[in-house]
Amino acid sequence: MATKRQKTNREKVIECLSTLSKSIFNTDALGVSANDIAKQIDIQRSTVSLYLNELVRNGDAIKVNTRPVYFLDEKIYQANKSEFDQVTQYIQRNDNDVIQDPFGELVGSEGSLKDVVDQIKSAVIYPPRGLPTLLVGESGVGKSFIAQLAYQFARQKKLVTGKWVVLNCAEYADNPELLSSILFGSVKGAFTGADSTKDGLLKEAEDGYLFLDEVHRLNPENQEKLFQYMDKGTYRRVGETGSVQKSNARLIFATTEKRNTDFLQTFLRRIPLVIQIPDFQERTRKERIDLITMLFFKESQTIQRNLWITSEVVQILIQNVNEGNVGKLASIAKLACAEALLHTPPNVDNIDIKLDSLPNDFLKTININNISMTKNYEIQIHFKSQHIKSRNTIERDQLYQFLNEFIKISMAFSINKITETHYYKQVGEIENQIIDYISFDLRKTKANAFSEYLEQTLKSILSNLYINIGITQFNSSANLLTKLIIYINDYEDDQEVDELNETILILKQKFPDEIQLAGRIVNAVKNQFNIHSVVLYQAFVFSFIYSQNQKMIDRENNAIIITHGYSTAESLASTVNRLLGSYIYESFDMPLDASVDDIVREIRAYFKTIDITKPLIILVDMGSLKNLDERLKKIYQGSIAIISGVSTEIALDIGNKILQNNIDKLALQQSTKDGTPKLTVIEPAKQENVILTTCITGIGAAKYLQDLLRENTNGKIKVISKDFYELKKNGIKDPIFSKYHVKIIIGTDDPCITEVPYLSVEGLINRDIGDPVFMTAFPSEFTSENLADMNSSVVRAFTIDNIANNMATLDPTVTVKQVENCVTKLERSLGTKMGVYLKISLYMHLCFMFERVVQGEPNLDYHNVRKFKQCYGHFIEITKDALSDMQHYYSVKIPDSEIGFIFDILKNRVDLSNIE
Amino acid sequence: MSEQQKKIVFRVDNRLVHGQIAVNWKQAYQFSAIIVPDNQLAQDKLNQTLMKMAIRAANLKGYFVSVDEAPDIIKKLTVVHQSLLTEHRTKDSIFVVCRTPSVVRKIVEGGVKADSVTLWNMFKQPGKKKVSGVVYMDESDIEDVRAIENTGVSVTIQETPYSKKITVPKKI
Structure with a gap:
């Protein structure tokens, strides 16, 4: 007796959607809601939504983005558009809404396959017809699936409207003529039996995609024809001599061959984009578990039973699937379920997938060592509610549990229920748990290039922090922080967490430095990873920094x-x-x-x-x-x-x-x-902190520096000077070092005393070099503001020094000051900051320019003043404006030609986009 | 073989390399390198840095050398390497900026063949008289100019590559 197979939930939903879509003709209803369907066929609403969204993604249903969301069967809608006026309006209005990315379905699309997805998306978008793309990967890594997602993506972006046509070249490898006629078509009489003219798949895929799987099995003649098509968009049907055919089908190829060099050399040369898809073993562990879970989940939906996959089975699958990858894995899952189903009485809902459920030939090839008895990798799938419990979800739950604990104590602290000391202790405890968990419970992930890179990045951020924020994280656990961030990234999702945002706001008030630091780290991470919830990272990174930071408790030692x-x-x-x-x-x-x-x-x-x-x-x-x-x-x-x-x-x-x-x-x-311990105590000599200046050309510059520093620090810092050669000869043994505590040596040449930081005059001019040295040596004396003042005095002095001897009529000191103001104005109107070296160049140039103009000898020989005026009228205007004070002061007018020279100095060195 | 050499353009400017030199003269002469033979600057890392910025902004290479080293280095830089595609041989020139005519004289007398020499920015100094614009000279400058011209190149006063050329007077 042929009993009818029970319908799956998916089929029920499709059927119900179709029926209900028809039933709302001539009513006001915009569509069918998930609730309507759920009531009708008596399954959970969430399950219904899941299928409906899948249908929308596949283009079998349309979504009306109202509240609640309505759905319609695509075919019925298209056939009866006139009946759905209102819906049409809604859909058109919402066309630009974010539609779900088809690649979301691909396990690892945000992880180990992110590169692949990015590449293939750009290949699809590439105008005008996308780039022909070759996917290379072991059989079963998901090449066909990825290719198909590319097609869906192109459909969604409205780049293609045609069909998805697939040809497996291996099927016809023994008969290249037949393959040729299938691919390109044939004319009547081309070969025996060709009794009519036929179009090939290339025509069928017009406006769409043609996917050639196992393309390495294509013989050279057919490859050649395909290349011609790729180059010119034209081809000939088999037997055709006169005319050529045209098509605009896009091409995707797939091959497993990495080694067949004959094939590859030609192909690689002609195909613009080759994408390597990583093997299963190259995926992260989390992705592997996700993949296994997904495959068994599909089975559970087919056989309509709950599945309990034992820890050993999951571990074996994670470790032993080397070849065949996803395809192999899928078939193992199917066979295992079939085997287990066979041994389970028909009325039992739960099926256990145990070691002996796995196919024998697979079991023979594997290595059953290395299976952890203590860690539970079990996956439980409940087919009706679609609830899944796996190690991934456990680890994920753990992450959110940590987060909730952290939020709880932070809230308690914010309402002064606990003291800061208490808070510090509790955060430290949570952090210890997290670190223990990451270090011991999570399987250690092998350091890969990515984690090393991340660690380097974090290290350099942390090492810069002392100067900028004053937080000490020396030798700090960049490695631990890296692990923490990778853990978060593996398991975070877009789940809303109560009071998380509030917590961050509170912390921002209470610990601005630490939150700022956490923010910087999270930003750096954001550039590398895809992040769902920035605040989630902030919370964890904050708790890490806060608990690791010894400065928190003001210790005296x-x-x-x-x-x-x-x-x-x-x-x-x-x-x-x-x-x-x-x-x-x-x-x-x-x-x-x-x-x-x-x-x-x-x-x-x-x-x-x-x-x-x-x-x-x-x-x-x-x-x-x-x-x-x-x-x-x-x-x-x-x-x-x-x-x-x-x-x-x-x-x-x-x-x-x-x-x-x-x-x-x-x-x-x-x-x-x-x-045994022996104690030595050293009392510091009472020494004054000083800056030592030294100068090859004598004491002059040293004296000048002394005045400069005194002026800018209200005389709080003592500056002494010392002959350069004597200093160089004596080194650290020079008596000056026992008399004073020398914090910085500033000079025109390095006396090479490694114990004391040296700052060259160049470092004095370039704040990127100088500021950290000053701030480290005298944290309480120097601020960003007084260093800025000091820097502009230095720059001014330096400029004067350079021009003083060469100016005949103007007073260099006065002119430089005036020019300085003009340049500041110019910076503001250009909306760009100039580097210090450019500033000095410009100061000097402007001083000489004013001298020329004042003497009545402006340089009028700019190579093409008229064109310059045409193109950069705005630049001329704002520059003249910036120079207006000086023009008044000297009662001169700056000719356009001179503005041209100023423009030449600036053009490659600052961003002038604002004025073009 | 003189055809095998790049052209060598000399410029006298008390300020050595500044924005105008790097930008305008490059536009006019299409050179790829600037050589600055100057004993004072060879020791002065800071001013070198400043000049390098201007040179880099014009996408050029810069060489800071002492006057004694200069002839050898200039000779090295001006050799055109024979390439297989002779018709594509680069025919760019190199640009030498000197502080005073006396430096140019030392270099040309050291065996470097100059293709042109122009003067500007020779600032007023005690004993020097105004010749034109910002060019102030004394007898010894004139003597240097004569010596340079004796090697077969003319020396003129010129503000920018697009300005009028003015001859140097025979006497102050």
């Missing part, structure tokens, strides 16, 4: 651990930091043969990021670091205590005291009283 050998200090420091629940120790691992010089070099970099007036406690593993104290004394301002013979115990003991801000010489002595 800096503390570091230095050991020899690989990663000893790091593990010691992180153990103690974790035990104490706070970031106390910074760690330095030195190679066994590291000299004191090496250590000092490492530490000096660290000193740049901390307040070096606070006491410093150094824990070292052995007492052999001779002279370390003497060396450090020169570069550190606060007192230093060095404790040799570090152990976990002593690190913990001292760490605890540091945490309680309860540390002094006595406390340290107590800690080191018994046993």
Whole structure:
């Protein structure tokens, strides 16, 4: 007896949509809602929506974007357009609405296949007829599927209206003549049996896409014909001699062949775009789980049963599908379900997919080692509700759970339910959980080029922060942060989270620096990744920074651990930091043969990021670091205590005291009283912080710098000068270094004293170089504003220096000041900032120009004044305007020719787009 | 073989390289490199940086050398490398900017053949007299000019490549 197969939900929905679409002729209804259908066929509304949206994507249904959303069967709508006046209006009005991207269906389209998708989209869009594209990849990676999505995308963008035509070249590889006639068509009498003239697939795909799968099986003659078509858009049918045929079918090819060089060389040369699709094993683990889940989900819908796929099966599938990829995986899923279904009584809803459900020939080839018993990879699929539970969803849930905890305590803090100290502690606890989770529970993802790149980017952001924001993140865990961000990116989605936005707003008020920093990091990430929810990242990055930041609790000490050998200090420091629940120790691992010089070099970099007036406690593993104290004394301002013979115990003991801000010489002595640890305490000499200037050409410039600095810092900073050659000869042993604490050396030539930062006169002019040096050396004296003032004085002085001897009539000092104002005006009207070097060039040029004009000898020989006036009238106008004060002052008029020369100086060096 | 050499354009300008030099003279002479033989500038990294900016903006290469090194370097730079496609041989020139005529003299006497020499921006200094525009000269300048002309090249005063050429007087 042929019992009719039960209809699937999908079929029910399609049928119901069609019936209901017809039933609303001549009514006011705009369409059929998901609810209508759900009621009619008694399945969940959400399930119905899912199918409806899929139908819309495939072009089988249309969506009327009202509230609620209505749907109509596409065919019925097209056939009865007149009946749906209102709908037509709505649809036209909403044509520009964001329609769902067909590539959304492709697992990994935002991950490992992002490049592929970007490339293929640009190939589709490329005017006028798209680019012929070759997809290369192992069989089953999804080439056909991707090609078809490309077609849907082209349809959606209204680039094509024709059909999707597929030809598998392998089917006809043994009969190239037949293939040729199928592809290009044939005329009557071309060969035996050709009793009428036929068009080929190329014609059939007119206005659409022709997809040639396994294209490497195409013989050379047919390839040649295809190339001719690609070049000229014309071809001949088989047997045709006189006329040529035309078509505008777009072409996509696919091949598995990477090695068949004969084929490839010709093909690669002629096909503009070749896209390599990565194998299953190159996909991320999350994508692999998604793919497996999706395939079993499809099966569950077909067989109408719930599926429980055991952890072992999922792990085997993740690890062992090497060849055949998606296609193979799909067939395994199908066979496994069939096998399991066979052994399940008909009235049982739940089917277990276990190891023995997998096809035998697959099981034979695989390696069952490496299967984790502790981690649960089980996937549960509920076919009716379509609820899926898998490791991905568990990891995702975990992410949002962390987030919710964070939001909860942040809200409690905002209404002063908990104190800041308490808040700090709790955020730290959550962060520790997250880090533990990422480091231990998540399978470690192998570092790839991408994660390394991300880590580098984060490192450079973090290292720049001290100067700009004043947050210390030295040696900080860029690596951990990278892992955190990759974890978020793997599992975040567009789920709305209650109070998340409010939390960020509150944090912005309470911790502006940290939020700003988090924002910068998230921005950098945004440039690399596709991000759904910026605030989500901000929340996590903030909690990371906040909990890692030792500056939060205003501790009175800096503390570091230095050991020899690989990663000893790091593990010691992180153990103690974790035990104490706070970031106390910074760690330095030195190679066994590291000299004191090496250590000092490492530490000096660290000193740049901390307040070096606070006491410093150094824990070292052995007492052999001779002279370390003497060396450090020169570069550190606060007192230093060095404790040799570090152990976990002593690190913990001292760490605890540091945490309680309860540390002094006595406390340290107590800690080191018994046993081996030895304590050395160095008290800093009372030294004045100074800037040292030095100059090859004598004391003149040095004297000038001295005045300049005094003027701009209200005399707070003492500036001393010293003969260059003497300084160079004596080096750091020069008595000046024991008398003063020299913070910066400024000069025309580098005396090469590595212990003190050197700033050249060029660095003084270029703020990108100079500002960080000043701000680091005297954080409380220099601000962005007074450095800007100082810089313009330097630039002015420098310009005067360059022109003074060569100006005959005008007073250089006065002229430069006037010119400076003009240039500022010009910058404003051009809407662009000029670099300092360009400014100096322009200052000099303008000074000489005014001198020329004042003397009645303007340069009138601009090569084509008339054309210049025509093209750049606006530039002439605003430049004359900017120069108007000086024109008045000297009662002169600047001729257009001179403006031309100014234009030439600016044209390649600033953005003049505003005035064109 | 003189056909095998690039043209060498000399310019005297007290200010050496500035915006006008890089932009306007390049437009007129299509050179690809600027050489600045100047002992003072060879030591002055800061002014070099400034000039390099102007040179780079005009998409040129710049060489800062001492006066003694200059002849050798100029000779090296002016050799046209024989290419297989002889008809496509580049025929650009190189541009040498000197602070004073005496530097030009040293270089041409060092064996470099100049194709043209122009003067501008020779600022007023004690003992020098105005010749034209911003060109102030004294007897020793005139003597240098004569010596340069003796190598077979004319020396003129010219503000920009599009300006009128003025002859240098025989006497101040």
